[in-house]
Amino acid sequence: MVAARESQAASGTAQQVDVAVVGAGFAGLYLLHRLRKAGFKAIALDEAGDVGGTWYWNRYPGARCDIQTIDYSYTFDPDLETAWTWSEKYATQPEILRYLGFVADRYDLRRDIRFKTKVTEAKWDEATERWQLTTDNGAPVSCRHYIMATGCLSAPKPPEIDGVKDFKGKIYFTGRWPHDGVNLAGKRVAVIGTGSSAIQSIPLIAEQAAHLIVFQRTPNFALPAHNGPAPADRMSLLQGDRAAYREQARQSMAGVPYPQQTVVSWQLSDAERRERFERAWAAGDLVHILTQLWADQAVDVDGNKIVQDLIREKIRAAVNDPETAAALTPHDHPFGAKRPCLDTNYYATYNRPNVTLVNLRQEPIKAITASGISTNGRSFDLDVIVFATGFDAMTGAIRAVHPITGRGGRSLSDVWAQGPQTYLGLTVEGFPNFFMITGPGSPSVLSNMAVSIEQHVDWVVDRLAALRDAGFNTIEPTETAQAAWGRHMADCSMLTLHRLANTWYTGANVPGKVQGLMPYTGGVGPYRSICDEVVSRGMLGFRLT
Numbered sequence: 001m002v003a004a005r006e007s008q009a010a011s012g013t014a015q016q017v018d019v020a021v022v023g024a025g026f027a028g029l030y031l032l033h034r035l036r037k038a039g040f041k042a043i044a045l046d047e048a049g050d051v052g053g054t055w056y057w058n059r060y061p062g063a064r065c066d067i068q069t070i071d072y073s074y075t076f077d078p079d080l081e082t083a084w085t086w087s088e089k090y091a092t093q094p095e096i097l098r099y100l101g102f103v104a105d106r107y108d109l110r111r112d113i114r115f116k117t118k119v120t121e122a123k124w125d126e127a128t129e130r131w132q133l134t135t136d137n138g139a140p141v142s143c144r145h146y147i148m149a150t151g152c153l154s155a156p157k158p159p160e161i162d163g164v165k166d167f168k169g170k171i172y173f174t175g176r177w178p179h180d181g182v183n184l185a186g187k188r189v190a191v192i193g194t195g196s197s198a199i200q201s202i203p204l205i206a207e208q209a210a211h212l213i214v215f216q217r218t219p220n221f222a223l224p225a226h227n228g229p230a231p232a233d234r235m236s237l238l239q240g241d242r243a244a245y246r247e248q249a250r251q252s253m254a255g256v257p258y259p260q261q262t263v264v265s266w267q268l269s270d271a272e273r274r275e276r277f278e279r280a281w282a283a284g285d286l287v288h289i290l291t292q293l294w295a296d297q298a299v300d301v302d303g304n305k306i307v308q309d310l311i312r313e314k315i316r317a318a319v320n321d322p323e324t325a326a327a328l329t330p331h332d333h334p335f336g337a338k339r340p341c342l343d344t345n346y347y348a349t350y351n352r353p354n355v356t357l358v359n360l361r362q363e364p365i366k367a368i369t370a371s372g373i374s375t376n377g378r379s380f381d382l383d384v385i386v387f388a389t390g391f392d393a394m395t396g397a398i399r400a401v402h403p404i405t406g407r408g409g410r411s412l413s414d415v416w417a418q419g420p421q422t423y424l425g426l427t428v429e430g431f432p433n434f435f436m437i438t439g440p441g442s443p444s445v446l447s448n449m450a451v452s453i454e455q456h457v458d459w460v461v462d463r464l465a466a467l468r469d470a471g472f473n474t475i476e477p478t479e480t481a482q483a484a485w486g487r488h489m490a491d492c493s494m495l496t497l498h499r500l501a502n503t504w505y506t507g508a509n510v511p512g513k514v515q516g517l518m519p520y521t522g523g524v525g526p527y528r529s530i531c532d533e534v535v536s537r538g539m540l541g542f543r544l545t
């Protein structure tokens with residue numbers, strides 16, 4: 001395979017495959033496995049040096065999943081499920097990376113993956129009805145179908161602060177953490193950002209650093225992880241009837257097998273609400289607290305405010321200094337409208353004498369200088385700056401392949417100039433045989449992504465096999481179907497509270513990005529039914545040739 005590629009590169013000829021997959025994370029690995037089984041000649045290409053995607057890149061201290069690992073796993077092969085045992089309720093990044101390596105070995109996937117190979121451009125050739133992919137390493141690729149499994153959280157956001165290049169100390173990004181680790185012992189460290197990666201890493205950085213200064217623009221709700229072994233009650237449900245447990249996840253709203261709540265907040269007394277909340281808080285389960293308190297918590301501002309107030313009480317109790325506690329307390333968004341974080345000692349870390357919180361709402365950063373960071377009130381001398389500033393989510397990695405040129409020479413960035421337009425979050429009109437896994441317009445980041453990835457991959461591979469067997473060469477959504485999906489997305493977004501927060505779900509974290517809620521808020525189970533109905537109604541909304 002490698003020798004054949006080298007000779008192709010030398011002769012400038014393209015590597016010919018049926019399907020090219022970009023990305024070798026959770027999605028790319030499963031795609032490769034399914035495509036092969038369906039009889040397609042397929043390859044995957046990844047900029048990374050090995051498999052893992054998110055879990056290859058995010059090696060910062062404390063990196064873990066925040067969906068319980070028994071749920072955040074592949075479910076397509078019952079033998080795989082029993083061949084692997086997770087050691088913790090929320091596995092660490094190294095363990096998840098080992099798991100994905102184990103999957104790659106088990107299905108012998110690496111032989112068809114080109115690592116350290118970035119796809120830089122993609123062009124649909126109308127004459128041959130094939131995509132031509134340009135790479136930064138080795139032969140270009142010619143493929144009938146082009147699938148972007150490039151990840152929703154894989155394009156780190158560049159720093160927006162002047163003077164980064166002047167800083168004489170070390171700069172690290174949580175999303176590109178060095179593989180051999182970083183020794184922060186005795187160092188003066190700044191962390192910029194208080195999103196999920198920051199909330200996971202701050203307690204561990206504080207234990208090592210001489211002094212840690214956290215620069216916070218917007219506080220986030222953080223809930224206790226209470227990590228440990230997988231909870232006995234969840235394990236016994238899984239082991240009692242694995243197939244039913246997995247099926248319930250597939251039909252659920254968030255991709256985790258919890259029932260739909262039917263009792264609304266005002267049907268409960270104060271004491272009953274508090275009892276439910278304390279039980280959820282003690283469970284240390286993001287999805288439990290996001291979905292199981294009362295039925296109106298995610299759709300009604302009053303039902304939501306009760307949850308917010310209960311969490312605010314917890315923050316006040318955990319942080320000794322009232323001013324710091326107030327700065328750490330979110331007031332600008334409904335609970336759940338922005339992804340909440342799971343914490344292990346996060347709030348308590350602010351009680352340490354070597355940790356300082358700088359509230360950028362009151363004291364904005366003026367510049368990064370050679371020696372540190374200056375705000376409009378103070379200067380901080382630093383050895384290390386850690387950017388935990390998140391990602392250009394959902395569209396960043398797709399748009400980074402530039403241009404992606406579809407029919408009639410139209411580029412995807414032009415078509416998406418006013419925000420992403422898709423049919424089902426999977427396909428785009430004018431871009432035949434082009435698919436996105438967990439693309440904008442699908443439940444994606446509002447779900448357990450392992451479940452959403454499997455659903456997308458199964459749907460795409462089943463369609464490709466059916467088209468091939470029926471003698472079709474191309475598949476593309478109609479303009480009407482795409483516009484209708486956009487309207488349905490907008491309608492659904494009016495039902496939840498996500499529209500009331502400026503977040504990375506809406507593109508608000510990236511300067512200049514067009515604003516709009518990108519994930520589908522209708523839920524994982526309903527979305528799955530829609531995708532299945534499209535098939536059962538003769539590929540409704542698609543043009544096949």
Ligand code: FAD
Pocket residue numbers: 022023024025026027028045046047048052053054055056058063064065066067072117118119120149150151152153154197397400401437438447448449450453
């Ligand atoms: P990724 O894992 O992001 O893989 C995409 C791959 O594509 C990357 O390796 C990248 O290098 C490659 N790529 C992108 N563009 C190109 C290009 N042009 N050329 C070549 N290669 C390219 N989700 C959950 O459901 N539960 C969790 O608990 C959870 N925790 C998370 C914690 C962190 C710190 C982060 C960052 C994300 C987390 N997520 C979680 C979301 C996570 O991204 C998904 O669950 C999942 O790993 C995505 O898999 P993927 O294969 O779609 O994309």
